[in-house]
Amino acid sequence: MPIAGPLSGVVVIDLTRVLAGPYCTMVLSDLGARVIKIEVPGGGDDSRAYGPFFDGKSGYFAAINRGKESLALNLKSPDDLALLDRLLARGDVVVENFRPGTMERLGLGWDKLHARFPRLIYAAASGFGHSGPYSQRPAYDMVAQAMGGIMSITGEVGRPPVRVGSSIGDLAAGLFTAIGVNAALLHRERTGEAIKIDVAMLDSQVAILENAITRYCATGKAPAPLGARHPSIAPFAAFATADGHIIVAAGTEALFVKLAQTLGRPEWPKDPRFATNAARAEHVEALQTEIEAVLHTGTSAHWLPLLEAAGIPSGPINDVAALFADPQVAARNMVVGIDDPDFGALKVAGNPIKMTGFDDVPQRGPVPKLDGDRARILADLDSGAL
Amino acid sequence: MPIAGPLSGVVVIDLTRVLAGPYCTMVLSDLGARVIKIEVPGGGDDSRAYGPFFDGKSGYFAAINRGKESLALNLKSPDDLALLDRLLARGDVVVENFRPGTMERLGLGWDKLHARFPRLIYAAASGFGHSGPYSQRPAYDMVAQAMGGIMSITGEVGRPPVRVGSSIGDLAAGLFTAIGVNAALLHRERTGEAIKIDVAMLDSQVAILENAITRYCATGKAPAPLGARHPSIAPFAAFATADGHIIVAAGTEALFVKLAQTLGRPEWPKDPRFATNAARAEHVEALQTEIEAVLHTGTSAHWLPLLEAAGIPSGPINDVAALFADPQVAARNMVVGIDDPDFGALKVAGNPIKMTGFDDVPQRGPVPKLDGDRARILADLDSGAL
Numbered sequence: 001m002p003i004a005g006p007l008s009g010v011v012v013i014d015l016t017r018v019l020a021g022p023y024c025t026m027v028l029s030d031l032g033a034r035v036i037k038i039e040v041p042g043g044g045d046d047s048r049a050y051g052p053f054f055d056g057k058s059g060y061f062a063a064i065n066r067g068k069e070s071l072a073l074n075l076k077s078p079d080d081l082a083l084l085d086r087l088l089a090r091g092d093v094v095v096e097n098f099r100p101g102t103m104e105r106l107g108l109g110w111d112k113l114h115a116r117f118p119r120l121i122y123a124a125a126s127g128f129g130h131s132g133p134y135s136q137r138p139a140y141d142m143v144a145q146a147m148g149g150i151m152s153i154t155g156e157v158g159r160p161p162v163r164v165g166s167s168i169g170d171l172a173a174g175l176f177t178a179i180g181v182n183a184a185l186l187h188r189e190r191t192g193e194a195i196k197i198d199v200a201m202l203d204s205q206v207a208i209l210e211n212a213i214t215r216y217c218a219t220g221k222a223p224a225p226l227g228a229r230h231p232s233i234a235p236f237a238a239f240a241t242a243d244g245h246i247i248v249a250a251g252t253e254a255l256f257v258k259l260a261q262t263l264g265r266p267e268w269p270k271d272p273r274f275a276t277n278a279a280r281a282e283h284v285e286a287l288q289t290e291i292e293a294v295l296h297t298g299t300s301a302h303w304l305p306l307l308e309a310a311g312i313p314s315g316p317i318n319d320v321a322a323l324f325a326d327p328q329v330a331a332r333n334m335v336v337g338i339d340d341p342d343f344g345a346l347k348v349a350g351n352p353i354k355m356t357g358f359d360d361v362p363q364r365g366p367v368p369k370l371d372g373d374r375a376r377i378l379a380d381l382d383s384g385a386l
Numbered sequence: 387m388p389i390a391g392p393l394s395g396v397v398v399i400d401l402t403r404v405l406a407g408p409y410c411t412m413v414l415s416d417l418g419a420r421v422i423k424i425e426v427p428g429g430g431d432d433s434r435a436y437g438p439f440f441d442g443k444s445g446y447f448a449a450i451n452r453g454k455e456s457l458a459l460n461l462k463s464p465d466d467l468a469l470l471d472r473l474l475a476r477g478d479v480v481v482e483n484f485r486p487g488t489m490e491r492l493g494l495g496w497d498k499l500h501a502r503f504p505r506l507i508y509a510a511a512s513g514f515g516h517s518g519p520y521s522q523r524p525a526y527d528m529v530a531q532a533m534g535g536i537m538s539i540t541g542e543v544g545r546p547p548v549r550v551g552s553s554i555g556d557l558a559a560g561l562f563t564a565i566g567v568n569a570a571l572l573h574r575e576r577t578g579e580a581i582k583i584d585v586a587m588l589d590s591q592v593a594i595l596e597n598a599i600t601r602y603c604a605t606g607k608a609p610a611p612l613g614a615r616h617p618s619i620a621p622f623a624a625f626a627t628a629d630g631h632i633i634v635a636a637g638t639e640a641l642f643v644k645l646a647q648t649l650g651r652p653e654w655p656k657d658p659r660f661a662t663n664a665a666r667a668e669h670v671e672a673l674q675t676e677i678e679a680v681l682h683t684g685t686s687a688h689w690l691p692l693l694e695a696a697g698i699p700s701g702p703i704n705d706v707a708a709l710f711a712d713p714q715v716a717a718r719n720m721v722v723g724i725d726d727p728d729f730g731a732l733k734v735a736g737n738p739i740k741m742t743g744f745d746d747v748p749q750r751g752p753v754p755k756l757d758g759d760r761a762r763i764l765a766d767l768d769s770g771a772l
Contacts, residue, residue: 006573006581018637019596031569046638051618051664052597052604059600060618110742127699129740132717137694140635142614142622143701147633147712151614151624152705153551156542160624160631161703163614164550165539166596173738175561180739182568183417187392189575195392196742203738206720210405210552211438212706213721214445217732218438222705228528228537228549232437236528238537238546245546247532308523315529317547319538319608320598326533331518334592335599346603352559352589353566354515356496356582 001365003067005032005358010185011386013084013091014038014068017045019141019167020125020201021097022064023174028093028181029365030351032358035068036087036377037368044072044370054343057367063348066338067365069373075106084108087377088117090386092188093181097125100135110196121184122196125177129200139201144169148205153212155225162225172204229288234280235259238317240292243299248291249313253277262310263294333360340366387751389453391418391744396571397772399470399477400424400454403431405527405553406511406587407483408450409560414479414567415453416737418744420772422473422763423451423754427458430756440729443753449734452724453751455759461492473763474499476772478574479507479567485524486516496582507570508582511563515586525587530555534591539598541611548611558590615674620666621645624703626678629685634677635699639663648696649680719746726752 002008010033014025022037022045029035039045050060071087073080088094094113096103103109103124110122124130127139142163145151150168151161180197188194206213212223215231228245229237235256238245250259253269253276260268268274268290273283280287295303300316307314316322323329324347336350354360380386388394396419400411408423408431415421425431436446457473459466474480480499482489489495489510496508510516513525528549531537536554537547566583574580592599598609601617615623616635621642624631636645639655639662646654654660654676659669666673681689686702693700702708709715710733720736740746766772 006569023596027565031565049663051667052601054604059604060597063597063600128714129718131740132714134714138641138697138699139701140619140622140637140699142616142624142633142635143699146624146703147701147709149704149706149709150551151703154540155548155551156545159542161614162541162548162611163616163624164554165536165541165609165611166594166598167616168550168554168594171594171596172561175558175565176738178565179413179417179561179568180741182565182572183392183739184741186568186572186575189572193743195744198740199738200718200740202714203718203720203736203740206709206715207735207738208552208554208557209706209709209735210409210557211446211449212552213733213735214449215438216706216710218440218445222707223551224705225548225551228547230528236526238532238549240546247528249526249528251526313524313526313529315525315533317532317537318535319610320535320595320602321608323533323535323592323595324602328514328518328520328588329592332515332586332589334589347599349593349595349599350589352562352585352593353569354517354584354586354589355566355570357579358581 002034003030003032003361006355008032010034010093011036011091013087013094015094015096017097018047019064019170020173021095023171024125024177024181025068025095026064027174027178029067031353037065037068037070038084039070039072039370041072041074041371044070048370054346057342059343059346062338062343062346062367066340066348066367068368069377070368070370071374071377072371086381088113088120090381091120092185093121093123095123095177095181099138100126100130114194119188119194121181121188121194123177123181124197125173125199127201129203130198141167141169144201144205148202149209149212150205153223153225156227157225159225169201169205172208173199173201176204176207229284232281233277234284235287235291237288239288239295241295241298241300241303245317246300246304247315247317248307251313255312258310259312262306262312263291265290265294333362337363338367339363343367388420389416389418389747392741394418396420396479397422397477399473399480401480401482403483404433405450405556406559407481409557410511410563410567411454411481412450413560413564417739421454423454423456424459424470425456425756427460427757430456430458434756440732443728445729445732448724448729448732448753452726452734452753454754455763456754456756457760457763458757472767474503474506476767477506478571479509481509481563481567483511486512486521500580505574505580507567507574507580509563509567510583511559511585513587515589516584527553527555530587530591534588535595535598536591539609539611542613543611545611555587555591558594559585559587562590562593615670618667619663620670621673621677623674625674625681627681627684627686627689631703632686632690633701633703634693637699641698644696645698648692648698649677651680719748723749724753725749729753
């Protein structure tokens with residue numbers, strides 16, 4: 001059963017695989033939509049072969065597809081296409097993340113579908129979008145991160161760019177597609193008209209570059225990686241302690257005075273190198289050295305409560321183990337279980353969109369077996385429940 | 387005039403400042419909503435003081451707030467609160483990113499507003515959310531990135547974590563809030579009921595950790611930074627050529643076969659170390675060495691067209707300057723101008739949600755002057771246009 005939410009009753013025909021599209025439909029599922037995942041017979045979604053594995057089954061696939069239903073269809077078989085047609089006639093949204101042109105070759109392009117199913121919303125997530133010179137190129141997360149600029153501003157100073165540690169190339173596209181689908185559902189509800197949404201991974205990376213674009217426009221110089229510090233505020237960075245790193249973000253003069261006092265160096269604000277944010281930004285490396293000389297004398301667990309008590313924005317750099325132990329993460333129900341015996345040990349991210357009127361359930365639906373929901377889907381089509 | 391889009395006619399009363407909230411309302415604005423930004427008299431949004439500056443005015447503020455309207459209100463003044471009431475009575479959504487409790491202290495908490503304006507949707511973006519033990523703590527992007535785990539998986543192998551180069555702590559929260567607002571608008575359209583959306587920066591970071599959570603559950607070991615490669619798919623990384631680095635992302639068995647052929651090493655897929663993705667992920671360093679031994683024999687400009695012709699996902703690592711020169715970015719209208727003479731040189735990110743039925747305008751509205759839209763807003767209230 002889908003989760004109760006603002007999308008309850010919405011049926012998503014999900015032709016997506018791997019990550020950008022499935023992440024979008026996972027978000028829709030967490031908002032209450034019924035998501036019917038159409039998979040290739042035989043192997044299904046490519047990501048069913050991606051590790052890590054739990055009892056031989058993909059945890060990668062499970063984490064993104066929990067709570068969806070699976071139906072295996074060969075989109076080149078007339079019989080299977082006829083069944084897909086029945087689903088599209090009942091669905092509210094079709095989501096796909098094929099390479100542009102694939103849906104047209106299958107006879108399932110927007111123009112044809114829109115003519116036959118005028119209330120069906122069509123959402124496409126692709127590497128480069130459904131227009132432009134690179135449209136036909138394949139893309140994966142890493143290509144989007146690299147071509148879209150975020151790698152060029154992520155990494156250590158003076159060293160090669162690094163990838164954002166999660167697949168932000170896919171996830172950003174999935175999020176923008178989810179926004180588009182919701183907006184299109186509203187538009188259809190108000191006007192009766194369905195639209196096509198076309199989201200590119202590359203475009204989505206441009207959309208999250210934030211002030212790197214502004215800085216480039218102001219200076220004509222492409223921004224470079226800055227490690228773990230802010231481009232213009234100091235101190236606002238990660239600092240080494242005796243046993244790790246912590247964040248200290250003292251973004252105002254008053255906070256810097258408090259920080260100097262808390263670290264037992266009340267003379268810092270009178271040092272001309274550190275007297276103003278502009279001076280501190282100019283002498284950011286000397287400031288880092290001075291702060292770390294103090295922080296090295298204690299552990300992170302020593303310093304963090306002192307900084308918090310002084311009202312200085314600060315925090316630990318949590319790894320996933322620390323995150324799982326964090327009381328705020330638990331209180332917010334952000335690590336949830338899966339109702340699936342094959343994946344007993346697997347936890348997945350909860351829904352960050354907390355809403356009045358709908359339970360934030362602590363358990364997500366089971367992981368679909370390939371074609372495992374065929375009987376129910378056919379029965380629902382026959383009975384009119386779908 | 388707002389852009390025409392699926393949110394045309396939707397009025398957003400925007401109490402947000404700095405980044406997470408303003409990014410959310412920028413997305414809503416790009417979808418057609420009319421966004422009325424309420425600012426503190428005197429200085430306005432804090433980010434009006436953030437560089438880089440264009441002719442003395444903040445490019446940081448301009449990039450996120452273009453196309454919104456500004457009205458300065460003192461939320462502690464009864465007269466100004468009365469004017470805010472008139473706006474809330476006409477608005478569809480109120481968005482705020484104060485520290486939790488602030489709206490209640492102003493008499494503007496969800497319970498009171500919902501009782502008085504039962505159709506008003508309420509969306510809050512905050513550091514830690516409206517519940518849980520850290521709810522009252524202040525947060526900045528960097529604190530959310532650090533506590534939320536993404537820094538722990540971003541950076542070079544064996545070296546300290548780095549920050550994601552853009553403010554993904556704020557932006558992810560802005561995107562989830564935008565999804566929630568759209569879903570709430572649909573829900574209200576269908577049922578007449580308004581809901582409150584409560585999105586935390588910390589929660590949003592957990593939601594984009596992706597398979598780092600799965601890997602932790604599978605192994606009990608917290609994932610660490612991996613530089614520029616994917617944790618579980620191989621080959622999927624940056625590779626050195628004779629004159630730089632390129633991305634090669636061969637995410638399926640078929641693509642790996644094509645890659646082996648393109649690099650003149652058709653025997654690779656038969657090598658037991660490289661025969662499956664699982665094997666390649668296990669032998670990822672050997673695979674990197676073998677691939678770079680070939681790529682070192684040519685420049686990036688030699689290899690990229692060959693890889694592209696073979697249909698292998700691949701690409702350069704673009705900085706912002708290269709991005710601005712990229713024909714696909716131009717063709718997709720992803721770098722747009724601002725209709726504001728004070729910011730002639732400033733370009734901003736376009737809307738990555740491309741939609742049929744609505745023009746993707748190449749120019750965004752002007753940057754609001756503090757309180758600059760008061761006369762029009764008052765006139766629209768009086769005339770019933772608002």
